[in-house]
Amino acid sequence: MTLFTTNTKVIPIEIPVSNILKSINFYIIERNNSLFLIDAGVNHDTYWDAFVLALQEHGYQLNDLDAILLTHHHPDHVGLVYRIAALLNIPVYIHPYGLPKLKGDHEYLYMSYMFFGDLFNKLNCGDFGQAEAKRVYNNRLNQRETAIDWNIQELNRQTVFDFDVIHIPGHAPDQVAFYLEDLDIVFSGDLLIEHQAVSAFTEPTFHGKRMKALQQHRQSLEKIIQLNPKLALSGHGTVIKEPAILAKKRLDAIDKKAKRFLSMIEKGISTGSELVKQRHPVKYEKIFYTVIRDALSFLDYLEDTGAVEKEEVNGIWHYKASQT
Template sequence: MENFEKYKLFGFDIFNIPGHAPDQVSFYHKECNWLFAGDLLIENLPSNAFIEPNVDGNRTKSWVQQKQSLEKCLSIDIELVFSGHGNIIENPVKLVNDRIKEIDIKANNYLNMIKSGLSTASGIAQLRYQGKYEKHFFNIMSEVIGILDYLEFQGKINKEMKKGIWNFY
């Protein structure tokens, strides 16, 4: 783990777990193996990894960060996770692994949409979410753009600006 132990508060190690938000932190109690994870890990639904600008005004790679933060959780011994919503998570390692797999499954679904000819974030969002697209526009576009950033980060897709719109291939 990278320099997490140098930040402590009341016996808790504090470390960054960006993804849901770029400034999200967790509190880990090593003696109890408890992790207070905020919205990184929620038992009954995947956490949204919202795209936001960083301090320089550049868009964060929220889904890349989300996966890296989940992988950080696997590098520590955790028995209980206290989530920002819902129940205490009693089998966190399985849930963390499930969430990591879900990110890759979602990314592969988006990759297949691009391979089938869809090339814009809006087109992908409208096909995937149809009637929910307008009602939940921010959440949906945040997911779609975040996953496209994730695929680009992995080298699985490229993008090109055409008439002011990013096209992915």
């Protein structure tokens, strides 16, 4: 669905995928005689061909592109930047928290490896957790593509061009939304997806402190409720026509999921790994990094809200329901 106004044209590029995401979306925006790309899909010929075709169908060339705006650093949002940056020296805007991974910063990657190795020990993940931390570290250390050659501009301001920049961390620490006030539409990255809830993932700060991802995610949803835009254009799935209502539903779903974790803890399941194995017996090993960081975000949330307490015994965290 292409959106037109007097000074703005929004051209969605939606690539169907066979997994739960349904599609990977990115957007060409012409506004006040400038041309922007918000997010950039996956670095694959399918995405590149769709992008070039969309430009051509609307009378543009690649050289017409003035800037790229990234909602966050995940590979299904930045992929084509590697190709575009090799051809054009145009600014690429991203929040500073996304830069260490995109640039393959060795010091940050090692700090992150040590951070997760320690966490996985405390969550009682044993040798498997350590092996997974090492696997992810090696993969990131040996990534062939980095953003070193990009013309990066850090998003540390409230506006860029005509877009209001809204920091919406939780799913990723660097996630931002781009809001066009006159159109009352927001490009919301992965904060909201129409057909499914989005996970919040624990990450370290630049200094190795643990971010409280679910608390951040909740605050980001509350920002959308307060903004109450007419439309949200998501990184996946369909256009969201009532974003504030969906955000409220997602907050309710978070509370329900937190209660399920609390119920398991009340039954005596006390360590992080045991809780995840109980909830995801197959996914625990298949997508360990995803489910363990999601679970930790809920455990942090329950602890911060006073619903649970934790005690460290022989280097392992044990959770119990708080006495009220």
